[in-house]
Amino acid sequence: MRVVVCGGGGVIGACTAYFLRRRGIDVTVVERTEVAAAASGKAGGFLAQDWCSGTPLDALARRSFALHAQLPGEIAGDWGYRPMIAYSGFVASDGDARRHAPSALGWLGDGVVIAQRIGTAKTTAIVHPRKFTSAVMDAALALGAGLHPGRVTGIGRDGDRATGVEVEGSMVETDAVVIAMGPWSLLAAQWMSLPAVYGQRSPSIVYDTANDVPADALFLEYEEDGNVVSIEVFPRADGSTHITALSDIAPLPLDPAAVTPDVDAIARLQSMSERLSPLFRPEKIIAQQACFRPVTEDGLPLIGKVPRSEGLYVATGHNVWGILNAPATGEALAELIAEGATREVDLSPFDPARLTPLDPSLLQAR
Ligand SMILES: Cc1cc2nc3c(=O)[nH]c(=O)nc-3n(C[C@H](O)[C@H](O)[C@H](O)COP(=O)(O)OP(=O)(O)OC[C@H]3O[C@@H](n4cnc5c(N)ncnc54)[C@H](O)[C@@H]3O)c2cc1C
Numbered sequence: 001m002r003v004v005v006c007g008g009g010g011v012i013g014a015c016t017a018y019f020l021r022r023r024g025i026d027v028t029v030v031e032r033t034e035v036a037a038a039a040s041g042k043a044g045g046f047l048a049q050d051w052c053s054g055t056p057l058d059a060l061a062r063r064s065f066a067l068h069a070q071l072p073g074e075i076a077g078d079w080g081y082r083p084m085i086a087y088s089g090f091v092a093s094d095g096d097a098r099r100h101a102p103s104a105l106g107w108l109g110d111g112v113v114i115a116q117r118i119g120t121a122k123t124t125a126i127v128h129p130r131k132f133t134s135a136v137m138d139a140a141l142a143l144g145a146g147l148h149p150g151r152v153t154g155i156g157r158d159g160d161r162a163t164g165v166e167v168e169g170s171m172v173e174t175d176a177v178v179i180a181m182g183p184w185s186l187l188a189a190q191w192m193s194l195p196a197v198y199g200q201r202s203p204s205i206v207y208d209t210a211n212d213v214p215a216d217a218l219f220l221e222y223e224e225d226g227n228v229v230s231i232e233v234f235p236r237a238d239g240s241t242h243i244t245a246l247s248d249i250a251p252l253p254l255d256p257a258a259v260t261p262d263v264d265a266i267a268r269l270q271s272m273s274e275r276l277s278p279l280f281r282p283e284k285i286i287a288q289q290a291c292f293r294p295v296t297e298d299g300l301p302l303i304g305k306v307p308r309s310e311g312l313y314v315a316t317g318h319n320v321w322g323i324l325n326a327p328a329t330g331e332a333l334a335e336l337i338a339e340g341a342t343r344e345v346d347l348s349p350f351d352p353a354r355l356t357p358l359d360p361s362l363l364q365a366r
């Protein structure tokens with residue numbers, strides 16, 4: 001059996017290709033930019049075992065958290081997997097008596113109040129997402145997967161059955177197709193019956209903090225101009241610290257390489273970061289960036305068979321948990337494609353048939 005993974009440079013496509021190859025299935029990855037060029041290279045990389053408890057994502061997240069712990073023993077490379085502690089808290093505003101009090105965590109500035117420990121080294125961890133995605137892709141390639149650079153422009157079909165993937169006019173023949181193009185999976189609704197996928201933009205700044213910041217993830221409330229915004233801080237094992245806040249709605253550029261951050265949002269995020277710790281100085285900035293998270297109408301991913309088709313599958317819409325949930329998504333999809341059913345995780349909550357398909361005429365303007 002041959003499978004083509006469309007958008008395989010993202011973490012979801014890379015994990016799917018890897019788990020398919022582990023089963024000996026012939027896999028070709030089609031990627032229009034480069035590996036980890038989009039959200040999968042610009043995310044925080046934070047992982048949590050039980051933060052999806054009580055939601056349909058729980059089993060997927062728990063399985064994936066366990067796979068993240070196993071993969072460093074199975075795949076070559078160092079992507080900085082490390083357990084970490086997570087805290088919630090807030091930045092004391094003007095007039096708050098705690099504004100000038102030292103923080104409970106010594107590396108933070110005065111007035112950063114730590115309220116609660118919300119994750120332990122057993123339940124929370126982190127990876128460097130670009131290095132993780134690249135290592136998984138390299139592992140798939142080492143097992144014999146093929147990488148086909150280019151833009152997916154259509155699907156070849158014989159009735160309901162997929163027969164190929166059109167890459168900029170030429171057809172790559174296949175028996176099965178996986179759409180894993182992140183928010184750009186929206187475009188696949190022109191070629192098959194798929195619900196809408198949207199892109200939610202988030203800016204981030206990465207600082208070089210060397211060994212000065214311990215493995216403490218922070219989820220803080222920050223008052224700015226009378227509004228409270230959430231800011232997240234993720235120190236990683238390679239000495240970089242990723243900070244993100246201020247998500248907004250912005251048009252998704254057709255070309256993933258054309259995603260740029262909003263200048264004002266980056267300036268606001270930089271000034272918020274400087275308030276958090278003296279370590280976040282302008283000369284320590286490594287990257288100022290933005291990326292689009294893939295989201296669906298009900299907030300759950302689309303993972304499984306595309307309705308009214310043979311050999312068409314989709315895996316996208318992972319929203320804020322795409323790095324966490326990629327390994328279990330890839331494993332489950334490989335089981336579904338190879339055996340017709342999953343063993344580890346029930347994919348029925350993520351069945352694309354649960355949502356109304358997008359009207360393809362709405363995409364014609366694109
Ligand atoms: C600021 C930020 C922080 C985040 N932090 C975390 C976190 O801490 N933990 C966590 O679990 N998740 C996090 N996420 C979410 C996570 O990044 C995403 O859910 C995940 O990366 C989505 O992966 P993907 O493979 O679906 O999509 P993408 O990474 O967008 O990959 C899609 C790929 O498809 C390719 N493509 C698009 N169109 C075509 C085409 N026509 N032909 C061929 N290829 C195509 C693109 O070039 C791209 O490489 C964060 C997201 C953001 C924005």
